[in-house]
Amino acid sequence: MEAVITKLIKMKKAEIPNTTEVIASILVDKFMIGVFPNSKELAQEAIVSESYITQFAKKLGYTGYRELLTRLKYEFEHFHGEKEPTHIELDIFQDLQKDVVENINYFQKYKSVFLKLAQEISNSSKIFIYSSYQLRNFTQLFFENLLLLNKNVLKFDHTMQMIESSNLVEENDLVIAFISGQDNSHFIEVLQMAGKKTKNIFCITSHSQENRFKIDRDRKIIMDNIGPNQLDFRLINLNYILVQILAICKTIKP
Numbered sequence: 001m002e003a004v005i006t007k008l009i010k011m012k013k014a015e016i017p018n019t020t021e022v023i024a025s026i027l028v029d030k031f032m033i034g035v036f037p038n039s040k041e042l043a044q045e046a047i048v049s050e051s052y053i054t055q056f057a058k059k060l061g062y063t064g065y066r067e068l069l070t071r072l073k074y075e076f077e078h079f080h081g082e083k084e085p086t087h088i089e090l091d092i093f094q095d096l097q098k099d100v101v102e103n104i105n106y107f108q109k110y111k112s113v114f115l116k117l118a119q120e121i122s123n124s125s126k127i128f129i130y131s132s133y134q135l136r137n138f139t140q141l142f143f144e145n146l147l148l149l150n151k152n153v154l155k156f157d158h159t160m161q162m163i164e165s166s167n168l169v170e171e172n173d174l175v176i177a178f179i180s181g182q183d184n185s186h187f188i189e190v191l192q193m194a195g196k197k198t199k200n201i202f203c204i205t206s207h208s209q210e211n212r213f214k215i216d217r218d219r220k221i222i223m224d225n226i227g228p229n230q231l232d233f234r235l236i237n238l239n240y241i242l243v244q245i246l247a248i249c250k251t252i253k254p
Contacts (some may be wrong), residue, residue: 005031007060022046023056027072035095036073040063050106102242103233107227113221114241117176118248121146123202124174129151130162130179130190138238139178145246159186166193173198179205179213180223180234187213204241 008031011024023046029039039044039053042065046053057068107114110219121127127146131139136157156162163186169175177192179187191213195201203215206224223237 003075004060004068005075017170019048020051020056020059021052023048031072031076034076036069036076037111038069060163099198099233100236103225103237107221107237107240107244110221113202113218114244115248116218117128117246118252120174120200121149121151121249122247122252123172125172127151127174127176128165128169128194129153129155130175130177130187131157132154132178132187133157134180134185135178138235138242142176142242145242149246149249162186162190163193166190169194169197171198173200175201176215177201177205179201179209182208182210184209186197191215198203204238 003035005028006026008028013020026037026042026045039050043050045055053065055066057063060068062068062071070220129139129143139155139157143153146153149158154165156165165224166189175191175198177191190205191201201215202219202221203213204223205213205223207222210220210222221241223241224234
């Protein structure tokens, strides 16, 4: 279907302009600067009646001028939405790209932890995932991906469920705790109880919670790099952790 603006440009090119071409010319010129006059404004500028503007729109196949104007606005957004990005837009994109790369590079120091965690995921009889309420959506994704690896995995994000289930942990089981936010005192009890049954405990946490839990450094991942706006990158970081662990798991032969 031919664009409205294309039809108007063709009408504008008439050698001997009449009233129709004058209206088309006005609309094309206004379109180029993103201005869309209503029927009264257009009629005044073209020196015609508003009813003539309605007839003009109908000649182009629309029910009235309002429909034609709506179509013009849509085409303007479409064409101008594909313009080259401004320097400001490019700067924002490049800054964001730089921050994402820096955050991913930050996790290079956890290579050995990723490897150990993936190995224990592969070797464990059962996996217990404990999650702070704030991270429950991500840990659900983690949980579902482990199920796809045919792992026996359980997930808990409610305090009483965590405490009760920690009594069920056995020696060959694996515990993975995802900890964020401030109200996490129950995790201390959960990890202490689980720690009496198994040594296979990993903690993925934030800087603010890092020192609250007695977990060996080689079994701990700090999900946030030190720097401004790290909360903005937390979801990216968590998904990167997930991708790394799953990729390693898939290389380990059962």
